[in-house]
Amino acid sequence: MRVRPRLWIVPVLTVLVAVAAALPAFSRPGSGEAHRVGAMAPTKVADARRPVARDVVLAVHGGAGTALRRGTTDPRKEKAYRDGLADALKAGRRVLRDGGDSVAAVEAAVRVLEDNELFNAGRGAVFTEDAGHELDASIMRGSDLAAGAVAGVRSVRNPVSAARLVMEKTKHVMLAGEGADDFAARNGLPTVTQDYYWTQRRWDELVKAKAPTKDPRAEKATKGGGKGTGAAEEEITGTVGAVAVDRDRDLAAATSTGGMTNKMAGRVGDSPVVGAGTYAKNGTVAASATGHGEVFIRGAATATISHLIEFGGRDVASAAYEVVVGRLPRLGGTGGVIALDHEGTFAAPHSSEGMVYGYLTEDGDIVTRLFPDETSSDG
Template sequence: MRVRPRLWIVPVLTVLVAVAAALPAFSRPGSGAADRAGAVAPAKAGDARRPVARDVVLAVHGGAGTALRRETTDPRKEKAYRDGLADALKAGRRVLRDGGDSVAAVEAAVRVLEDNELFNAGRGAVFTEDAGHELDASIMRGADLAAGAVAGVRSVRNPVSAARLVMEKTRHVMLAGEGADDFAARNGLPTVTQDYYWTQRRWDELVKAKHPGKTPQATKRHQADEEITGTVGAVAVDRDRDLAAATSTGGMTNKMTGRVGDSPVVGAGTYAKNGTVAASATGHGEVFIRGAATATIAHLIEFGGRDVASAAYEVVVGRLPRLGGTGGVIALDHEGALAAPHSSEGMVYGYLTEDGEIVTRLFPDESSPAG
């Protein structure tokens, strides 16, 4: 009897081998949208897909960018950054201890950072292409999704407070330019002239940006420095488990006059919704706008069943770099889990726990996940 060749065996075996190879990937914990969308880069320090701290009530950031390094950071500079973050956290802590809500806490924290010329918000803001200063800020309340923002202000000492006024005293979400300045002044906020924001460091950065390779000696000093963007932000959860977030910035050095980044844009630089997340971002603003960064984190939690750390990591490290930009975010859930992933080399941030402990993190090796 003649035996027919079983030609079907080869394709069947090929399919079985492919299925067997795929099974481990389907069984991996945490696989899903992030894996289907493409491989996510490994965390730079520890596992950034886990919270960096728990039982947190308030967190602040001072910008993302090229990492500060222990071996090259002057001790005075390190102390200045840590003190600046700690002062902001202490201001928020006073509010929370006195029974204030999360909105008041993030405003208080950001105001301190705006007054510190080390950061790029308020005093110490960067220069536009015409050697001026235009500042942006936003704030959002998670309980009812109320939000306020200002963009391109030129005479408000504390833009975050102007953003809160927009949220609480108008039917609008964002005011811009001269109208925002006038609104803040009419409502009693302190005003300043442009020279209030001026610092030698930021002027040198503008000169460097306009004349690369032909910088004065003062600017050459900064070429050796590891710098961060300096945008500031805060997130908080209060005793009622209400979330809030705020962000403030001077923008980008040598930016076009009238340019607005992600910091005042709800859903890009700032977002807060009870039961999901309070988030404040820092980095390449145009990319954070295009990727709807902070709102996407909230949606991954609400509709995708993700935890705060994996959601924030997927957006900041997994998605935004594919759009051409890097940065970081602080993201806090209503249970006090804090995530601080960044696709940039570094990000400076700090946090306050329920028992009153203040922690500041400047260097990449400090960002280990919580147990």
């Protein structure tokens, strides 16, 4: 029997071949839904260069590092972080509402964070390699570029207040070690013994940092040159800082830290270094940094932000982004910065996975941000 050809097969096969040829195009960037998803990345980069908020009068940070995750962070821990940041902002708000200046506001905010053992400053400072505590802090006034700092103090309850005393009562910018401790005590600041700074969390971090490891990446992190590396960067470094602008549009900034877990005795990071961890200049920026300290020193991080604004015509958000995200990672370190200009424009870029911070607006609103999905731009 003669079998008739099935002529319908030819056009059907033609259609199938055409469909098969077209299918890879749907999975290639630049077509269909994949194109729209791919286009989101540049949008996020653009947002990161924009201000976080406007009309801000005070902002604080609690460190940068590996991000806290919304799905895995215990609700009690989340509340503790948010409350800690909010309490600091409320302290600064009281100062500003009572007519205090920006210097007093950042000092008040940082003192609250230093007294909170959740953060790596004051009460919750990390341990050095010899199981001690050495704290650093600085403060700067934007109206006249006055600054004060202390490094390696071991008995001052609130190093940021000691830094302010150096600024206002001496002809120097930085005092270190025993001399700084003695100076603070002579001027009436509360002193403490080393066990005041002790917390179980920081002790466990030291033990972990000293534990032998066969992972060269972990060993490099533990021995790395920045504050907050190694065990302490399992979440965030905890270094704290504040920036503010007052009714006279004067800027100020302050930063305080316990340094990095298992650091060499005598090591000083960027927090007390003017132009690295802290900087304030009227007309440009008030900035406080957190991250790999040695890199922020080598990159003159906060001063560079100011220079980009003053001499490069940049706005505060793009200048801060260029330094923290564009330049410092090429030097081998990451971190973040809070930056505020005299008009209340606020930026908080970070090249680390996460950074915790909060801010206060002119209307008295307090906003805290912990998780990566909270760090997109509002402004």
